Structures are given as C-alpha cells and as structure tokens.
Amino acid sequence: MAGEVQRGLEDVVALESQICFIDGHGGRLIYRGYDIRELAEQSTFEEVAYLLWYGRLPTRAQLDELRTRLARLREIPAELTGILDRIPKECAPMDVLRTAVSALAHFEPAETRPGASSIGGAQRLTAVLPSILGYFHRRRKGLPPLAPRPELGHAQYLLYALRDREGSELEGRALDIALILHADHELNASTFAARVTASTLSDLYSAVTSAVGTLKGPLHGGANERVMELLNECGTVDRVDAIVRGKLARHERIMGFGHRVYKVEDPRATILRDWSYRAGEAHHDLHYFELLRELERVVHREKGLYPNVDLYSGSVYTLLGIPSDLFTPVFAASRVVGWTAHVLEEYQDLRLIRPTAQYIGPVDLRYAPVDQRA
Ligand code: SDX
16 A cells, blocks of 8 residues: 655655765764764865765875875776767756766776776766866866876865866865765765666666766756855845845745755855855955855745755855856765765665655546547
C-alpha cells in the first residue's frame, strides 16, 4: 500500500551515510565528524577533499601526495579541447561543464577510466574541472591558454584559471574557504542525482554528469548569480526595502534566502558574510556588503527567512574578479568532491534507489483503434 506522498521527498530519510550531517535546527554542518566552522578556520580544500573521500584527515605526507596528484591531473586531453573549441562561446558555462564531464570519459587513461578505481576518477574530475572552466572562459575572452602551474594549490589555480592572474594571499584564502564550504551538503538535489545514478551501478562520470545537470537549476545552483542581479537592481541601500517588498508582494522568491533543511541561519552564510566583509575591506569596496546586510534585515522582517550559502558567496566571487556566470561552475568545482564521495559510498553499500509514485490518473480505459477516435 503506497504511503503518504512527501512532495520533493521533504524530510524523507532515503539512506544512511557517514559523510555529512546537517543540524537544520541548530544550524550546524559536519563533514565526517568535523564542524565546518573548524574546517573553514584551520583546513584547506585539499585537506577537506581527502577527509570526504577517505573518512579521515590526512597526515602531512598524505596531504602532500594528494596535492601533487591533483596538480598532475589538471591537464585536459587534446581530444577534449577539440570538442570545447566547437562549443559556441555564448553557451552557458554549466552546459559546457556538463558536456565536458561527459566527453572526458572517452579519453581518460586506464587508471581513471569510468568503472576503474573511482577514487582515481574522483581526483581526476576534481583536478580537471578548474582547467576545463579556465579553458572555456579564456577562449571566450580571447585570453592566452592556461599554463599548468603545478606550484599553485587548488584554490589559487582555480582563481588563476578564471582571472589570468594569481590571487593575493587573502583572495586565495577566501576562495579556498568558499570551496571548503561548498564541498558537500548531504542529500542536496545534485548529490542525490549522483547517488541515484550510481545506485544503478552506472559509472562515476555518468553520475557526475547527472549532478552537473541538476546543480544548474536556479533553485539549487545559480541563486548567488541572481542575488548579484538583485543587488545591482537595488543599487543603493535606501532602495532595498521597497524593491524587496514589491517582489514579495508578487510572490517572487528572494534568492539567497530560505532552505529546505536549515530552519535557522545556514552556518556557511555566517562564514561567507565575514569573508564578504574582509574581501570588501581589502578591495576598499563594502558596497555589496552593506546592500546584503540591508537585504537580510528586510527579508527577515517581512518573511522571517534566514540567509543560505548563496547570499554572500556572489559578493565574494565578484570581489575576486570571477564573472557571475561562473559562480555555479565554481560551486560545481567544489561540490564534485561531495558528489564523488557519495558515489563511492553508494558503491560500497549499494541499493538501487527507486521510490514509488501515487498514481492519480484514470484506470480501466478501453483501447479504441486510431480511426475510431474523435
Ligand atoms: C542551495 O539542499 C541543499 O542543501 C542545497 C544547498 C547545497 O549546499 O547543496 O544548500 C545549496 O541550493 C541553497 C538554496 C539556494 N536557492 C535559493 O536561494 C533560492 C531561493 N530559496 C527558495 O527557493 C527556497 O527557500 C528553497 C528552494 C531553497 C527551499 O524551499 P522549500 O524548502 O521547498 O520551501 P518552500 O518552497 O516550501 O517555501 C516555504 C515558504 C513558502 O511560503 P508560503 O508560500 O508557504 O507562504 O517559505 C517561502 C515560500 O514562499 N519561501 C520564500 C523563499 N524561500 C521560501 N519566500 C521568498 N523568498 C524565498 N527565498
């Protein structure tokens, strides 16, 4: 007998996992037992990637080895650049990323080919996504091709790939922390899509392709891009109140607010608010920060909603010189670690994911030959 329908699978516990815990009422986010606040303060994206994949923090030797391996896996095969060169420059970067991840599988060396050691594929995809984004972005901007730059850590390499210049230490650290904060988030829509794909015993590259396509949706990824559009529409702090009230009166969603799980402030928003201020101070431009603080005040007064991870991230990326249509690809460049960690976990304790639907359509209709139908 079918149970009660939970639209959007809201509050449905679909599986057991050891990767990520979200305390929606307490506003806490835990990766493999470690609080995100401590990880953001003391670790690096590479260290968090190791933690999510292997379930423990790396030793110094293990971390150095991972850094070296990721730097070595950044190169894009010539066959893939040939495909990227044929994609129109006007295409949306998330669509380009979806195509690139899918196509990459055809040209991978044996040790990372789909279905081989998935940790190898996970590290390969994590390493190469910044190169793919950088290649496409430089081509559409007429910039010179990427240099490998193995001496750069992951965040600094991503920044270099998207900006054609290295970041300052503060800029690199700001992006490193944003990557840490976006690395995993339990069964969010794109991670769930990856697990559904893996649960059929499909390969890692297919699972990540599913995830990229899912993250593209504006209710999941892309909200931070729309936050920046709203800030530019407001222009000044004194215009925020009327503009937001007008949108709410038209039942429009204010991007960057609300969350399916957090009933209080998203702890990632707390950290990104601080970094939005720090990046603004470093660039002598607190304009976005001040608009966002006013936006928070008005939305909380009108709807009692709290900020989510997308409210402040766009202002940090903008201050880092990252174009807004690359915000969600940056999200993907981080979340690929969570996606692949969940795929690995699914392979280890596999159960085909197949919920049911409550059928509400007609029954017992009689078939009529096509020429007898009105
Ligand atoms: C991410 O799942 C994850 O973990 C995702 C993520 C991750 O790390 O992977 O955290 C990343 O996706 C963050 C969310 C980014 N998206 C946005 O900021 C888009 C704007 N937010 C909303 O669309 C919404 O809050 C959702 C989609 C995030 C959550 O929506 P729910 O849980 O389905 O809530 P709901 O649509 O049932 O809304 C409940 C009420 C409604 O009011 P009523 O119609 O009952 O009067 O709250 C209102 C909604 O209208 N509401 C909003 C709102 N969010 C909820 N009203 C205005 N603006 C909003 N943003």
